[in-house]
Amino acid sequence: xxxxxxxxxxxxxxxxxxxxxxxxxxxxxxxxxxxxxxxxxxxxxxxxxxxxxxxxxxxxxxxxxxxxxxxxxxxxxxxxxxxxxxxxxxxxxxxxxxxxxxxxxxxxxxxxxxxxxxxxxxxxxxxxxxxxxxxxxxxxxxxxxxxxxxxxxxxxxxxxxxxxxxxxxxxxxxxxxxxxxxxxxxxxxxxxxxxxxxxxxxxxxxxxxxxxxxxxxxxxxxxxxxxxxxxxxxxxxxxxxxxxxxxxxxxxxxxxxxxxxxxxxxxxxxxxxxxxxxxxxxxxxxxxxxxxxxxxxxxxxxxxxxxxxxxxxxxxxxxxxxxxxxxxxxxxxxxxxxxxxxxxxxxxxxxxxxxxxxxxxxxxxxxxxxxxxxxxxxxxxxxxxxxxxxxxxxxxxxxxxxxxxxxxxxxxxxxxxxxxxxxxxxxxxxxxxxxxxxxxxxxxxxxxxxxxxxxxxxxxxxxxxxxxxxxxxxxxxxxxxxxxxxxxxxxxxxxxxxxxxxxxxxxxxxxxxxxxxxxxxxxxxxxxxxxxxxxxxxxxxxxxxxxxxxxxxxxx
Numbered sequence: 001x002x003x004x005x006x007x008x009x010x011x012x013x014x015x016x017x018x019x020x021x022x023x024x025x026x027x028x029x030x031x032x033x034x035x036x037x038x039x040x041x042x043x044x045x046x047x048x049x050x051x052x053x054x055x056x057x058x059x060x061x062x063x064x065x066x067x068x069x070x071x072x073x074x075x076x077x078x079x080x081x082x083x084x085x086x087x088x089x090x091x092x093x094x095x096x097x098x099x100x101x102x103x104x105x106x107x108x109x110x111x112x113x114x115x116x117x118x119x120x121x122x123x124x125x126x127x128x129x130x131x132x133x134x135x136x137x138x139x140x141x142x143x144x145x146x147x148x149x150x151x152x153x154x155x156x157x158x159x160x161x162x163x164x165x166x167x168x169x170x171x172x173x174x175x176x177x178x179x180x181x182x183x184x185x186x187x188x189x190x191x192x193x194x195x196x197x198x199x200x201x202x203x204x205x206x207x208x209x210x211x212x213x214x215x216x217x218x219x220x221x222x223x224x225x226x227x228x229x230x231x232x233x234x235x236x237x238x239x240x241x242x243x244x245x246x247x248x249x250x251x252x253x254x255x256x257x258x259x260x261x262x263x264x265x266x267x268x269x270x271x272x273x274x275x276x277x278x279x280x281x282x283x284x285x286x287x288x289x290x291x292x293x294x295x296x297x298x299x300x301x302x303x304x305x306x307x308x309x310x311x312x313x314x315x316x317x318x319x320x321x322x323x324x325x326x327x328x329x330x331x332x333x334x335x336x337x338x339x340x341x342x343x344x345x346x347x348x349x350x351x352x353x354x355x356x357x358x359x360x361x362x363x364x365x366x367x368x369x370x371x372x373x374x375x376x377x378x379x380x381x382x383x384x385x386x387x388x389x390x391x392x393x394x395x396x397x398x399x400x401x402x403x404x405x406x407x408x409x410x411x412x413x414x415x416x417x418x419x420x421x422x423x424x425x426x427x428x429x430x431x432x433x434x435x436x437x438x439x440x441x442x443x444x445x446x447x448x449x450x451x452x453x454x455x456x457x458x459x460x461x462x463x464x465x466x467x468x469x470x471x472x473x474x475x476x477x478x479x480x481x482x483x484x485x486x487x488x489x490x491x492x493x494x495x496x497x498x499x500x501x502x503x504x505x506x507x508x509x510x511x512x513x514x515x516x517x518x519x520x521x522x523x524x525x526x527x528x529x530x531x532x533x534x535x536x537x538x539x540x541x542x543x544x545x546x547x548x549x550x551x552x553x554x555x556x
Contacts, residue, residue, distance in 0.1 A: 072238055093245075201275055202274050220246075318377055342408060356452055458527050
């Protein structure tokens with residue numbers, strides 16, 4: 001029974017260590033995420049600057065994965081070249097070792113101070129101070145977890161059965177590497193794993209030689225997550241950087257493992273403190289990789305381009321391209337990917353509108369069927385975006401991230417509903433016109449054509465308002481709802497006048513015309529709801545019924 005309780009205690013303490021590291025990462029990300037992203041984008045003039053930028057940002061985030069996701073999104077969009085992107089990852093790998101260096105010293109006494117100060121900052125509200133409070137609490141939890149780990153391990157460090165078990169595992173360095181890589185992949189945190197190895201080494205549970213091999217495995221394991229989780233996207237360009245990072249770490253592990261019989265005794269003689277020796281080896285390994293690979297990045301990048309050539313075939317419209325599973329760890333990257341999928345939906349809707357414009361007097365039934373299939377594309381993408389965004393951890397989202405998430409969901413939902421109106425109603429009317437050999441009057445066709453052309457313009461305003469959050473674009477778009485109402489009213493009145501004058505071919509044509517006017521107004525309402533209302537609500541420019549200025553003008 002006592003052994004079971006001890007294992008539960010150990011597992012809980014390791015979980016506390018992982019949660020503390022997560023709080024540090026999410027707190028820094030919330031407080032400085034957008035600024036760090038802009039800084040990273042600006043620091044790509046050469047590979048040395050890129051390396052230093054990756055080091056600095058990862059030192060703050062304490063997550064090379066988060067830095068890699070930002071860099072991968074830039075590289076996939078063609079904003080940066082592969083060589084500086086690889087340099088960023090070399091710097092990121094060094095930056096993630098710095099927290100381990102700090103915590104390798106005996107700083108456990110200040111853990112309660114970190115928690116207390118962090119708690120007081122956290123209670124101040126949804127501000128940057130609040131987010132930095134998370135960082136303080138996270139650091140305190142990491143220190144408390146490490147201290148408790150040592151307390152748990154101490155009574156058992158001399159138990160013969162434990163010594164025998166660990167001796168069997170740690171006598172073979174390759175086994176150590178594989179074991180640590182698997183555990184790091186499962187925990188998604190190399191920093192937490194190295195801190196755990198330091199605790200075992202400090203109490204002599206594992207010898208230094210085995211501890212160094214475990215550190216190599218932790219470095220290798222953390223590079224597997226972006227490769228495995230990002231593979232679902234299928235975009236070769238977006239996989240180049242994670243694969244390059246994995247390859248340079250794999251090469252480094254092979255070289256370090258071969259040199260370990262000479263490196264281990266030298267490092268132990270320089271630093272007799274086992275915990276400090278593990279931290280120094282972790283940092284030295286990543287520094288050595290940076291020095292080794294930095295001059296070789298150009299040929300290395302060429303190799304990656306040959307292994308993962310740019311895809312030239314047309315993108316499958318049914319399949320999401322930018323909903324990267326690994327990007328969930330960095331909300332800004334995940335939201336950017338969802339926004340890019342929303343733009344694909346808008347492009348599909350534009351094609352549907354252009355088809356509707358051609359079908360006012362056209363006779364191509366295949367185009368009607370093709371347009372209805374485009375609505376299935378919108379349905380699939382909308383569903384994928386919703387599932388992706390709702391899978392994000394709310395605790396990782398800042399207030400602005402929550403707002404952007406809601407705006408993205410509103411955009412995708414309304415674009416999909418606009419597509420439904422086009423496919424079901426407008427294409428249904430077009431098919432009925434063809435089957436019954438009907439045609440609109442010249443004036444009626446001109447009215448419908450004018451409204452469709454105006455919808456195409458409004459769709460561009462919708463995209464602009466969604467992507468930029470510009471209040472001026474949103475206000476112009478919101479006014480289109482009333483303009484469309486007036487257009488429909490005037491068109492209906494003109495239609496009835498033509499009907500009385502006998503200039504409408506049949507009652508069936510009349511019904512189709514009126515149905516189309518109603519459906520076009522409905523599509524426009526969805527465009528307004530997709531982007532104008534969310535932006536104006538955030539800006540405080542929208543009352544419950546109409547624009548503020550409009551109400552003020554009528555009620556001075």
